[in-house]
Structure formats: C-alpha cells, structure tokens
Amino acid sequence: MKNRIRISLGYYFPFLMNLAAVLVCLAGIALLFVKPQIGAPLLILGAIVITARYRLEVNLTNRSYHDYLWVAGFKSGERGTFNHIECLYLNESKYSQQVHSRASTMTRYGTEYNGYIKFDTDEVHLLSDDSKRKVLKKLEKLSEKLRSNVVLSTNITINAEVLDYTKEPENSTLSDTTN
Template sequence: MPIKIKVEALPLHLLVLGGFLVLFTMFYFIVQGGYLLNSALLLVGLLLITSQQKLEINTTKKTYSEYYWVLGLKLNNYTESYAEIISVECSAANYSQEYGKYNRWFISGTMFRGHIELKGQDHIYVGQDKSKTGLLKKLTKISTQLRVPLEDRTNVED
C-alpha cells in the first residue's frame, strides 16, 4: 500500500484569501446574482484552498511519485524508481531576508528541512518547518511507516 505524504501547502495567508473568496462569491451570488464573476472568483478560491504538493511512496514496487494535487486531481505526476531507502533526515539551514529599500531591516533564523535519503540517488524533499519539534513529529511518522531510522543532523536544541 502506498504511503502518501503532504509535502507543502500554500502559505496560510493564501489559504485565508481562498476561503474569503469562496465566502464572498456565495454572499455576492445571493445579493447580486452575477454568474460570470462568481464563477471566476469561486474557481480561484477553490484552487487556492485545495492546492498541495504531495509525495507518494510505494514500497512494494520501490517507486516514488511527486505531484501537485489541485481540486482532487493529480497534476504533473513524476514517478521514479529507487533501489533502497536508507533513512529519513532532519537538517538545519540558516536563512535571512532583507526588507525595505531605505529603512532596511533583516529577518533571520533557522529553517529545519526533512529529506528521505535514497541509496545512490538524490534526496527526496518531504517538508520544512521553523519548529524542529514540529518537523520531527512529521518525520517520525514517515520513518515508522517506511521502517527506516530517523537521523537528526541539526545539532540544534529546540
């Protein structure tokens, strides 16, 4: 049986915008009854709410598929076979962003990333989080489903 992993969803502010658009179109349809504008806004709202990047690992066939899930449809399906899954890894990476043209200010911190290490191949990205414990909870679930060890390569206490 394949293991399905939700890798990424849209950021929270876009999910809220999608929900607002769906609610707005329902209210606007009741008050005004405009079909064309309602249909377009409803479609955009549903696209924002349902868009996700997913990963499916089939341990019996030894294949993995990366795809986008939009409105219940698999889009851009990429499937590749693998020889062996070695481990699930958690690593840390520092980030910094600069805002403002004249009054510059910086945001910096540590982002934790999860990967599945394959024998003789690239790593498979399974998600990221600013919280180490949040990501380790997700990676622990994945490692128990795959029956492989979880390796913490962050050297950071949370």
C-alpha cells in the same frame, strides 16, 4: 495493508492567501444564484487556490515515488524509482533575511531545519520549519508509518531511524594537510 503512502507536504499558497480563497469561494457561492457569470469563476478560482498543495506518494509495490503539485485532482511533478529507502534525515541551514525601508535596514538571522527522505537513487525534500522539534516529530511519525507498511506488506527494507546532521561529531579533529 496500504502499499501506497500519500504524504501532504504543505500548501502551495501561504495561509493568508488560502484564507482569502475561502472568502472568494463564499462570495462565489453567494453570487452563483444572482450572477452566475461572476459567481462561477470566483468559485473555481477559490477552489483552485484552496486545493493546491505539495504531495509525495510512495508506492511500495512498484518501488516508485511521485513528488508532485496537486491542484483540484490534477497532478504535475516528477516520478522516480528506488530499490530501498535508506533513511529520513534532518538538515540544518542558516539564513539571513534583510528588510529594507526608507529609513533603515533590518537583518534577521535564523536557522531553518529541513527534513528529507533519502532513497537509494535520489532524495526528496519533505518539510522545513524554524523549530527543530516540529520537524523531528513529523519525521518520526512518518518513519513509523513507513516501517509498519514496509514490514507488513512488502519486502522492502527501510532503516527508519531519523538521522540528525545538525549535531557536531563528538570526536571531530581537524588535521592540517598543508605542506
């Protein structure tokens, strides 16, 4: 049974930069034999960009977590402790994005869905996407992983239900409290 759960939260650099880093690595390998003083730095730079990613490690034995940036084996980030994991939840946020050009300005409106893990002491952002279905699918997969590890290897209790805060309450009534 695993007592540590490592979750890759995404790459630090955008996709096109990672693609460019692969090309830089290939150029570095090609130049390594011809001009090592140029090839080696290119290879190292490309490897740093490719390996940079956000990660979350939950240690169920020590009841601790580590939210960090991982670059070529080195970790830098925040640590915390918890007694139990309360839930995984989904949050909705509206956004607007303006793109300016010389002739016009375009405004794009949208909704972004964010997934979080809530410990009894803190909460950590896991992922975000414009697709609610994608975020829910990833959160449900993670909740299954946490539930199986927790039940089989530790005495930590987890409410592994994914809560959806984007829905309006069914019986929501507003009361006027002004006098």
